[in-house]
Amino acid sequence: MRLVLVGPPGAGKGTQAGFIAERFSIPQISTGDIFRANVSGGTKLGKLAKSFMDAGDLVPDAVTIAMVRDRLDEPDTAAGFLLDGFPRNVAQAYELDSVLGDLGASLDVVLELEVDNDEVVRRLSGRRMCRKCGHIWHIEYDPTQSGGRCDLCGGELFQRDDDQADTVRHRLDVYAEQTAPLIQFYDGRGQLVVVDALGPVEDVTERAIAALTKAIS
Ligand code: AMP
DSSP: OEEEEEOOTTSSHHHHHHHHHHHTTOOEEEHHHHHHHHHHHTOHHHHHHHHHHHHTOOOOHHHHHHHHHHHHTSGGGTTOEEEESOOOSHHHHHHHHHHHHHTTOOOOEEEEEEOOHHHHHHHHHTEEEETTTOOEEETTTBOOTTTTBOTTTOOBEEOOGGGSHHHHHHHHHHIIIIITHHHHHHHHTTOEEEEEOOSOHHHHHHHHHHHHHHHHO
């Protein structure tokens, strides 16, 4: 299965991507995670991406596309993959077609996680990430037992720079202007499946897996 996950920041893409990838035994490729790993590792790519990420802007297409092309060239993607956070605009969607065309492949389905803006702001501003293992907690929806430490590994929790209220609002504008048009783009191609992303995580996963199973059968 070759799958793309779209939805506003805070729709739960990362969380759902993990469960869906596991269920269909395909690698989860999250461009945000790859960028963040490069920022932490102090690589050239990380240095280039950091200012865009901190501002809540998109990293330039040429950089992002080259990174995705390299990742999709790796052998573990032969049986399929789940792209989480890419494409983020229509130009990237056309580039994805071209990368897949070169590999003799095409997309099977695009899953949209649908959630309203108020909920997005609530989710993102309460989100805390573990500095050590990357696990995501939420001060209201999924708090740790141990306050400012991760229950899984004891690591320190922090708020991503791009989860601060002002940046969240800017990321939502960027989503509406640049990423939301993808929904019509893929719908027009008959590849779009929409799932309501409100409610308990397990319920959303169940709805997503049912919708995907139906879409590929
Ligand atoms: P995410 O974790 O998906 O919200 O991504 C975090 C940040 O990484 C975004 O706000 C962008 O700055 C950058 N990023 C991730 N994916 C892309 C992409 N496909 N194109 C451009 N920038 C991206």
